Amino acid sequence: MAREGNLEAPTRHPLAWTEANFWDETRLESELERVFNICHGCRRCVSLCNAFPTLFDLIDNSSTLEIDGVAKTDYAKVVEHCYLCDLCYQTKCPYVPPHQWNVDFPHLMLRAKAVHFKRHGVPLKAKILSSTTTVGRMASIPVVAEVVNAVNASGVGRKLLDKTLGVHPDAMVPAYHSRTARKRLRHAKAEGTATPAGRTHGKVAIFATCYCDVSLPQVVDDLHAVLIHNGIPTRMVMQEVCCGMPKLELGDLDSVRAYKERNIPVLAALAREGF
Ligand code: SF4
Ligand code: SF4
Structure with a gap:
């Protein structure tokens, strides 16, 4: 039996995304419930990002104060807040493999995101914003870069960006350089x-x-x-x-x-x- 927490590097199992079970929503849901329940009993990661406070608030505001009081449809609210930085896995969690609880929170979030993507897709704006190579190439063309930067620096431009791509008017947006x-x-x-x-x-x-x-x-x-x-x-x-x-x-x-x-x-x- 593996000890809880030690100084050895965790064993990372590859994401099993080529296996049919990976995409099975019922299995995914029960794995989310299992891991969320372990996290509920541990709560070490509460300060790392917004995924954990979201999970713990859902549990603390439920009728049972346990994971069984949280609607399964609310699991997505936790997944949404994970940006896959890997911090919880790499630095905090004492239950990562080879521990028998086999907690790999980021990989589980990634699996949930992948299943959601396959089933529902994502809005066009998310596709555009995540196409950084294409957007970067276009926005860094000489003259285009200056125009894009000027629009992004104007109030009207930011409202437009908010309406079309959902970028909050106060969010920092990068400038583009033609001399890449x-x-x-x-x-x-x-x-x-x-x-x-x-x-x-x-x-x-x-x-x-x-x-x-x-x-x-x-x-x-x-x-x-x-x-x-x-x-x-x-x-x-x-x-x-x-x-x-x-x-x-x-x-x-x-x-x-x-x-x-x-x-x-x-x-x-x-x-x-x-x-
Ligand atoms: S991998 Fe996700 S859940 Fe873990 S600390 Fe980073 S953002 Fe939070
Ligand atoms: S990921 Fe690990 S350390 Fe973090 S709350 Fe869950 S069980 Fe605890």
């Missing part, structure tokens, strides 16, 4: 002699991410400058697409797989070159 990180650093060739350090070969290929590429290119520029200053051969990953996180948060696993199939060969080739 990949444009700025396309000539970076990772020249020089790499000095292996530990298990690494001492060479770096930067996976910029959509956000840093088009909205925070200075961060990538700075990172590159620091690495070069320290004698570390550095280049960009030039053919990357979205890492898939926005689609993962929607439970759109097919899109995540499509991105993975484009990114992994590029990254694997770089890894074989010693990056």
Whole structure:
């Protein structure tokens, strides 16, 4: 029997999304009930995000003060608040595998999101906002970027954004840059002699991410400058697409797989070159 909490890394089981049981709504519901009940008895994660307070409020406001007093239709309210940061699994939970209770809260939330996505889909606005590669490419075209930034900075533009894409008028929205990180650093060739350090070969290929590429290119520029200053051969990953996180948060696993199939060969080739 595994001990409750220890200093060993948890065992993470792969998401079983290719198995039929994964998509079975009755099984999902009973697994949600099982894990929610364990969390109710534990409550360590109450401060991590809004998923746990939502769950505990549902239980505390129910007629039985237990998980059986919560309507199953309300489980989605908990799932909605999880943004899959993995903090509860990685840092807090003493019941992760190999513990026999086998609690993997983020994977369970992801499963619930995936089942919901498959059954109900998501609104067009969620699809647009999560298509960060496409949106970033379009919004970072010279002149278009300036127009988009001006509209996003105006009261009228923010009202429009609220009405069309559901972006709250007070929410921070990123600026777009036409001089993207990949444009700025396309000539970076990772020249020089790499000095292996530990298990690494001492060479770096930067996976910029959509956000840093088009909205925070200075961060990538700075990172590159620091690495070069320290004698570390550095280049960009030039053919990357979205890492898939926005689609993962929607439970759109097919899109995540499509991105993975484009990114992994590029990254694997770089890894074989010693990056
Ligand atoms: S993985 Fe989800 S439930 Fe866990 S801390 Fe992050 S947001 Fe909260
Ligand atoms: S995820 Fe684990 S640590 Fe967090 S409330 Fe649930 S049982 Fe407790």
